[in-house]
Amino acid sequence: MKKICILVSILSAILILVVYKNVNSPLNPSIITRATIDLPIKGDWTVNRYVFAGDSSISMEEARGMVNKKAVFQGDRVIFNGVTCKNPNFKVKVVDSDVYFENNYKINPDSLGINQKQVKVITVSSNNNFFDDFIQINDNLIMRYNDGLILFFTRDGAENDKSVLNNINEKDSKIITSRKQNDSTYKSGLLLGLKYKDEDTGEYSYRTLWISSSYNKISPVLQRKNILVPRKNGFWEIGINKKYDNNLDRDLIWGAPLMKNNSEKHNSNTVVRNIKNTTSQILFVGTDYISLDNQEVYYEDDEQKTKNSYFSMLPLDNLNGKSMEFSKAFNVKALNMLQISTEKYLKKLNKSWGNVNLNDLNTNWAVTRRNGRWILRGRINYGDFDIVYAAPNKILTMYDDLYPSFDVIKKEVPDMVDTYTSPNKDFVVVLTETELKIFKLSNRTNLKLETTFKLKPGEKAVMSEWTTGSYVNVWSKLFKK
Known part of the structure; x- marks a missing residue:
């Protein structure tokens, strides 16, 4: 009889413990493991230079208006020019600079001040819907191409970084001609x-x-x-x-x-x-x-x-x-x-x-x-x-x-x-x-x-x-x- 009582007590304790763990109660604290997301681009970035490469429907005045605009890259959203991509996914490709710029834009990367042999192309999407492409030149410099206009962004806080300044040594905007146009x-x-x-x-x-x-x-x-x-x-x-x-x-x-x-x-x-x-x-x-x-x-x-x-x-x-x-x-x-x-x-x-x-x-x-x-x-x-x-x-x-x-x-x-x-x-x-x-x-x-x-x-x-x-x-x- 004593053994039966001990066995019932153990089973009761186990049952109480299971019920307790699965009941929502202020007395039952929930412990959630936080996911660590390693973003290829993080933080705030500011447009500080633009270049026209080929024909564009964008006016010079509109291009000037893009200077000092910010792009924000967070784990749950990417924001640029008033448009937000929620729950973004990032795909990264490492490409040969000469091949990529020639095939896609018909220009030489040297004409943009880009001397890296390789760059990263980062595609941002959400629920399989394309949002934008960003080309990462280095840790502190990215660019974006749209309708013949190239925008250069520097990471906030990296203004004095020499590696950035070497790549944007021409502060004023300019118009370059693509090889196709040439x-x-x-x-x-x-x-x-x-x-x-x-x-x-x-x-x-x-x-x-x-x-x-x-x-x-x-x-x-x-x-x-x-x-x-x-x-x-x-x-x-x-x-x-x-x-x-x-x-x-x-x-x-x-x-x-x-x-x-x-x-x-x-x-x-x-x-x-x-x-x-x-x-x-x-x-x-x-x-x-x-x-x-x-x-x-x-x-x-x-x-x-x-x-x-x-x-x-x-x-x-x-x-x-x-x-x-x-x-x-x-x-x-x-x-x-x-x-x-x-x-x-x-x-x-x-x-x-x-x-x-x-x-x-x-x-x-x-x-x-x-x-x-x-x-x-x-x-x-x-x-x-x-x-x-x-x-x-x-x-x-x-x-x-x-x-x-x-x-x-x-x-x-x-x-x-x-x-x-x-x-x-x-x-x-x-x-x-x-x-x-x-x-x-x-x-x-x-x-x-x-x-x-x-x-x-x-x-x-x-x-x-x-x-x-x-x-x-x-x-x-x-x-x-």
């Missing part, structure tokens, strides 16, 4: 398509020149046979082959992709314009259309003769298609300008509309080169005339501006017959009757002859396509291949 501003190239007529055979031949400049250095002029034109689905090559049948020669105009674009499985075969008893010469090649001057031929008295010349503007993807109507190339109002131009020409000749067919007129037009620009020409039975209309739109040519003006360049090069200015206004290409001359354009006003290239007699342009930035390197490699 490339765009200081690299430009011209694909210039040319044609010339062989005086012995009377046949036209075509070639393409590649003229480029990189950081004010003109590269040697490159050339290749036929017309090389950049298109949305890759580069195409355009050419003309002669074909002889029934004592007549005619021209086969062809176009073919120079390189296969993985995203375009179609359009990989050569397109050929095969019109019987017709010779053609190329007047203009754009990224989507080709302008031709055609003549029907016939055989008489042991001699090939011509009749019925006409213009045609054809899509490169369908060289056997119908000539594009003038009104569709531009707009309905343009057709009215075509009629006005025709009337002016007829009046000059003292002729009437007579047998001029408006429908034929709408397709009998061309793009050709004169006085440093692409112009529009129409054709009727009485001859060819200028169409009084704005310069060809971007469907036909993307860029066709001159700087300085044609007259200014003509004063410098009196024997000039044609000219082109790069979009970056860093060099000018001039064509004379015998030479192609390349001038550096300093301060956008002064022409300095850099190099010359010999032209064929009577050689003239049928295409001009410009590019800038990183595409200059891409086009150069492609052209060299």
